[in-house]
Amino acid sequence: MSALSLRIQIDGETISVPAGISVAAAIARLPRAFRRSVSGQARAPFCGMGICFECRVRIDGVAQQRACMVPVRDGMQVATDG
């Protein structure tokens, strides 16, 4: 594991994560869904490579970001709708 550790906020909760991981991997450290589907089902990453859009969340105010495609940055604010 990378020794470097970053702090990011997910739904207001601050967590420490290793540098170099994806936002998806950071969210997975907390017990929550990534998004709710149009009929209200809990969803989480499925394809892992930016194709399925199941992992989309709001990152630093920008909606519809694929959490599996974005590396964590120190101070990042992530909002799920899980």
Add this chain to the structure above:
Amino acid sequence: MAEHYDVVIVGAGPAGLAATEAALANGARVACLDAHANLGGQVWRKDSAHGWPRRARRIINTLLAHPAMTWLPQTQVIAADAGELLLQDEKHALHISHNALIIATGARELLLPFPGWTLPGVTGAAGLQALSKQGWPLTGRRVAIAGSGPLLLAAAVTARRHGARVLGIYEQASEAAVRDFARTLWRWPGKAWQAAMLRSQLADIPYRCGSVVTRAKGDGALQSIDIDGPHGTQRLECDQLAVGYGLVPNVELAQMLGCALRQEGAHPCVNVDALQRTDKSGVYAAGEACGIGGRECAWFEGRIAGLAATGASVGATLLKQQQHARAFAATLHQHFKLDPYVHNLAMPDTLICRCEDVPLRALDGYDDARSAKLATRCGMGACQGRICGTALAELGRFARSGQRPPLFPARLSTLGEISSLSDTEGFVS
């Protein structure tokens, strides 16, 4: 003002990297772009804990240090026209132009619907491998791996390296087919070695042939799966299921440019000649986009494309290597051919379109993607039918509809730039 390059390469996996290397060696000014933050593509994806595989690291570091190479990370093609691309990165839209374009867009996973496939905890097999390398927490997690092909072994090794407890690997192909496949491997000593290494690392993990995951169950997240095998149905409790039925070429960019495609089974791939030329002048394609062929094949084809695109001659040895690698792919397809059983796992109420929550039942009576989409919203969501459209093609329902810009969902400010491409016909906002 569009920045101009001699060669633009879309995709930074083995094909894209080989093309970049060859084009740079011929003195070209090259831009290589990829939707991911790091070079390597899927098979050479940078592991957040372990870095790149050694060979990939050496290649990537050399390319990144080259003065004539521009690397555009987290960048996707949104629209394309002859000689010109509209790109979007994390913050901006940008235009670039080129003399030659090399499409090295790789493949995605074939993900087929079954009851419970939308539950959190269910991913693709290559999907779990990608997530593992992104730092997905797997320590102590019980993982089942299923679907088809040698990729399942690689996914198991990666998951285990990240601390997962791999409970078993469930391969849909019969034991006889897998044994026959192993017998052909002597023709590809490198592959035989790879397979032996993977198997030895997984010697204590059950590998069950003729086995298919028919259902995933859980209350809000995965708790157990049902596996149908030669000896009946088994229930297995697990935290993650990684299930993938092989790979499908990413042809959307080629399709939008109007390049000729050909069918390989239920899915299109880009049609190229021996020098990786498409039927559009100045447009080349290499690797998985031209049909699933594996890493070595992608490397050789990338190299051929990079040489051809810069006017260099392509040696007979390289062409022969490419053909030999393609022959391996043919053998793979033959032995891991999908049992029609896996086409029939979805129930009438199983969601097919995960973006719009459209169940299989709603699609009865439609025989083309466009009518189904207009009536049910199937394929209208963020993934633009990449998951459901591909699954429906594989299931024999109907082919995916054609590709129009934007190639990926884009910001409004980017969409505003589409009008400055010379040909915007067919774009409907």
